[in-house]
Amino acid sequence: MAAAAALALRRAPSAASPSFPCFTALTAAPWLGAALLRLLVALLLNAARAEKEAFIQSDNLIEVLRFDDGGLLQTETTVGLSSYQQKSVSMYRGNCRPIRFEPPMLDFHEQPVGMPKMEKVYLHNPSSEETIILVSISATTSHFHASFFQNRKILPGGNTSFDVVFLARMVGNVENTLFINTSNHGVFTYQVFGVGVPNPYRLRPFIGAKVPVNSSFSPIINIHNPHSEPLQVVEMYSSGGDLHLELPTGQQGGTRKLWEIPPYETKGVMRASFSSREADNYTAFIRIKTNASDSTEFIILPVEVEVTTAPGIYSSTEMLDFGTLRTQDLPKILNLHLLNSGTKDVPITSIRPTPQNEAVTVHFKPVTLRASESKYTKVASISFDASKAKRPPQFSGKITVKAKEKSYSKLEIPYQAEVLDGYLGFDHAATLFHIGDSPEDSVERPIYLTNTFNFAVFIHDIILPEEIRTTFKIQNFSKPVLIPPNESRYIFTLYFVASFSSLHIDNNILLITNASKFHLPVRAYTGFLDYFVLPPKFDEQIIDFGILSATETSNVLLAIFNSNPIQLVIKSWHVIGDGLTTELLAAGKGNRTAIIASLPDLEKANALDQTSVTLMPGSYIVFRVKLIPKELEGIHDGAIQITTDYEILTIPVKAVIAVGSLTCSPKHILLPPSFPEGRALESGDSEECHPSTSCKR
Template identity: 80%
Template sequence: MANAERTQSPHKLSQGTKSTCLLFFRLLFFAVFQVAQANKQAFIQSDTILEVLHFGERGLLQTESDIDISSYHQKSPPLHRGNCRPIRFEPPMLDFHEQPVGMPKMEKVFLHNPSPEEISLISISATTAHFHASFFQNRIIPPGGNTSFDVVFLARVVGNVENTLFINTSHHGVFTYQVFGVGIPNPYRLRPFIGARVPVNSSFSPLINIHNPHSEPLQVVEMYSSGGDLHLELPTGQQGGTRKLWEIPPFETKGVMRASFSSRDADNHTAFIRIKTNASDEDEFIILPMEVEVTAAPGIYSSIEMLDFGTLRSQDRPKHLNLHLLNSGTKDVPITSIRPTPSNDAVSIEFKQITLKAGENKYTKVASISFDASKVKRPSQTSGKITVKAKEKSYSKLEIPYQTEVLEGYLGFDHTVTLFHIRDSPPDPQERPIVLTNTFNFPILIHDVSLPEEAKTMFKVSVCARMCTL
C-alpha cells in the first residue's frame, strides 16, 4: 500500500501500484480482499453487463468475460417464491442506512441451509452500480450448514437507493435478496465523475477539489487510480511536489490533483480513484467512480461532464464557470445558442455566436456561465442543464448538467462600527466591538479573523481566546 511519501510523485500514485489497485478498484477495495483467499470467483455488474472475475495468484482479480445479464437470468431456473425457500438469510434484508457519497461501507450476509440436501451456489449479481458483492465464502452449503458473502454500498448519488441481489444455484433456482441505502452529501464535497462523453483520442481531465470540514489542516496521504487509461497529475502540471501541495487548511477547499482520462478505444470505460486522508480511520477510504463514454461519432463535446458551482451563500457574488467545447467532425460548425433548460433567473450566460473549427484537437472557450445565488427562490433552481445547439442538423443538441448548493442566510453586523473619523492630529486609539448575527439555520464556527495587508498599518483585530460559535 502507499504511504504519505507516495503522494510526492503523482506518477507513482497512478502507475506504481497497479496490481494492488486492480483488487481495490475492480471489486471496490477490501470487501473482496478479505475473502480472496477462500474464493476463486466473484462478480461485479453495471446496468447491462456482468463481469466474471477470477482470483489469480496473490488474490488478484482478473476479468474472464462479459455476460449480458438479461440472457444470463433467462438461462437460470425460475425464482423461488413463497415460504418454502430452502435457504435463510441473516439478516433477512440489508439496510445500510445513511452513507456519504463516495464513502463505501461493507456488511456481511450469512446464508443458512435448513433443508436436508446440499445447495450449490453458482453466482451472485445485481443491476445497480451502488451495491457490489463478493463471491461466497463456500460454494457448497451442506444440510444444516451456512456460508457468507460481503456486500459493499458505494452511494453515487444523494437519495434513497435500493436493489435486488440475485443468487443463482445449480438445482434450487434463483434466490433474491433486498438491499437498501441512503446516499448523503460527501463531507469533503467530493462526487463521482459520471456521464462524461468524449471523442476518440481526446481527454477528460477534471480537477479533484477537496473541502476540509475540520478545524485542523487536512492532509491527503494516499491517492490511487485504477490504472489503464486513467492517470493522476498535479494541477500545475509539474512532475512532483511536496506534502504541502496535498495539505488543505481548515474549512477551505483546494484542488489537489487532476484525473486525466484518455483512450483510443470507442467504448464505455469505468475507472476508480481511491483517496485516503489523515482524518480517515485505518480502513476508511473515499472511492470516486469515473465513467467515460468514448465515441467515434462526429459531434460537439464538452470538456467537463458537469458545471459544478459548489456551495454558495445567498449573499455571495455570482460565480462564473467557463464552457469549453470541441468539434470532432470534418467540417466547421457554428454554435447558434446556449441557454439554461429549464429557464432559470439565477443562471446567466455570456455568449456570442462562434464557429468551431473542424479537426481541432483542443477545446475552445465558447461561453461564460454565471450563477447568482441571491436569485434562487426555490430548490429547483439549484440544478438543471445548459443546452447547446449547433447549426449542423446532423448533430444532436449537447446538454451539460449544472448544480450548486445554496445556503440561505448571512452573517450580519452594524456597518457603522467600522467607520472611523480621521483628524489632522494623531488620533487616540479607538476600540469598537463588532457583533455578528447569524441568520443561517445552522451554527457558524468562527475559526479565523484577518485583515488585508494594506490595513494592518492602521488596524488591529482582537478575537476571542477560543474559537466562537454563533
C-alpha cells in the same frame, strides 16, 4: 511521504497482485494493501474470480462468466434481467424457505457520496438434510457491490457469508435487489437500501464524460477541508492504464505543502488525466486517503468516460460545477469550452439553460467551430447568481448547445450548485469609526455576529489586511467560535487607534468559517469633504478669478467630492463677499477623471433647484461660482461655505477688479509682403505660384 521524492507520481507494480489492476499512486506504497479496496475495485472492474463462475451486472444485462482450465475468463451466456427475475421463484418444501438471511434486509442508512461502507450478510441453511450449492450473486446497480461467498456449499444446518459495499454515487435514496443463484433451489432475492448524502470533502464522481477518439478528459480534483485543522492528502491512487494523476501545474513532483489544505478552504490538489485512442466505454477509479481518515476510511471516485469515433460537438467537462455558493455572494462564472471532431466547420446557433432558470445567465455570441480541431475553444460564459435561486429545482439543470449541422444531436452539459441560504449579520455601527480632533484616541468595540443559516457556523480564524494592522487590532478571540443557527455570539473585540496617515479607511476583515470566507467591513473616516477647481484654473484649492474688469462677469466650476466610506448630508451652501453667487449644476457618482471628462456638459448645464444634497460614498456635486464685479475695485476676497454634520468647509475666493477700459492703437496692424516675393494681394486679385518663379497676379 516524508521526502519529496516519495510524493512523485509512480506506477505500482502489477506483479504485487496478479488479479488486481495497476495503480498510479501519490505515495511510496507499491500496492494498496487494504482488503476493502481490493474487494471494491475488483468488483467494480469486473475482476470476477469466485471458484469457476461469477455473475457480473451491467445495466439490465447479467453476464455469466466462467473460468476455463487455462485461467481465462470466457463468456458463456448473456441473460436478460427480466427473464432472470422470472427464475427467482425458489423451490419451497411446504411453507419453509430453504435459506435464511441475517439480517433479513440490509439498510446502510446515510453514507456520504464516494465513501464506501461494507456490511456482512450471513446465509443460513435451515435444512437438516439438503446441502445448498451457491452459484453466483449479482445486482443491477452501480451503488451496491457484493463479494463472492465465503463458501459455495452450505451444509445442512450450516451457514456462509458475503460482503456488500455501498458506494453512493449521488445524493438521495437508493435501493436494489441482490440475486443469489443456487444449483437446485432457484434464485433468491435480498433487499439492500441506502441514502447518499453530500460528501464532506465536496467531492463527486466523474461520470457521464463523452470525448472523441484521440482527445482527453482532464478534470481538476478539488478537495474541501471541513475541519478546523489543516487537511493533508497522504495517498492518491488511480486505476486503469488510461487514467493518470498529474499535478494541476503539470509538475512531476512537489513538496508536502502542495497537498495540504487549510481549514475550511477548497484547493485543487490533482488533475485526473484520461486519454485513449480506441472507442470504448472506460471505467476507472480514484482512491484518496487523508490524515483525517482512520486506517479503513477512504474516498473512492468512479471515473466513467465514453470514447467515440462519431463526429460531433463535445464539451471539455462532463459537468459545470459551481460549487458551494451563498445567497449574498456575487455571481460565479464558468467558461464553456467545446470541440468539433467533424470534417466540416459547424456554427453554434444557441446555448441556453434547460429548463429556463432565472439564476443562470449565458453570455454567448454565435460562433463557428473549425473542423477537426485538436484543442477546445471557449464559446460561452455561464453565470450562476445564488441570490436568484429561490428553490432547490433551480440548483441544477442542463446547458443545451445547438449546432446548425442537422446530423449532430444537441449537446447537453449538466450544471449544479449548492446554495446556502443565509448570512452572518452584524451591527454596522460597531465597525464604523470617526476620527475626531484627537486622532490618537483609541476605541474598543465588541463584535457580535448573528447566524441566519440553518446550520452552525464555526469562526475558525480572523485575518487583518496588512495595510490596516497599524490601525486595527483583534483582541479576545479564542478560536474556533461556534454560532448555532439563528443565534448571536460575541466573537472578538476590535481595537482602533487612528493615525494621521489613515484618515480614510474602507477595508475588510476576513473571517474564515465552515461556510466559506466572509468579509467584515471596517471603516474609519473624518467626515471631511474633498474639493477641486475644474480646469482651466491651475490652483485647484483656491477659486482665483484673476484680473477682471468692473463690467466683466466670470464663472468658475467647483467640484465637491465625498471620499468617506459613509454618506454625508450637505445641509447648506452660501457665499461670503459681494458680487458672488453659487448654483448647483450636477450630482453624480464617479471619480476625478469622470468629473473632468463631463466638463463640456457641465459648462452648458442649467442650475438645479435644490437646497440640500445627500452625497453617497464616491459621489460628487458641481457648483458654478459666479462673480459680478459691478462697482468693486481692487483686490477682492471672499469665500464659499459648505456645511455638513462634520465641518463647515470654507473655500477662499480671490479676484483683482480694475475700473476703466483698455484701448489699442493702432486699431489695425498692416504687415508688408514677406513670403513669397511680391506685393500684398488686394481684393479681387489672384495669384499663381511655381516652384522656380515668384508668385504673380
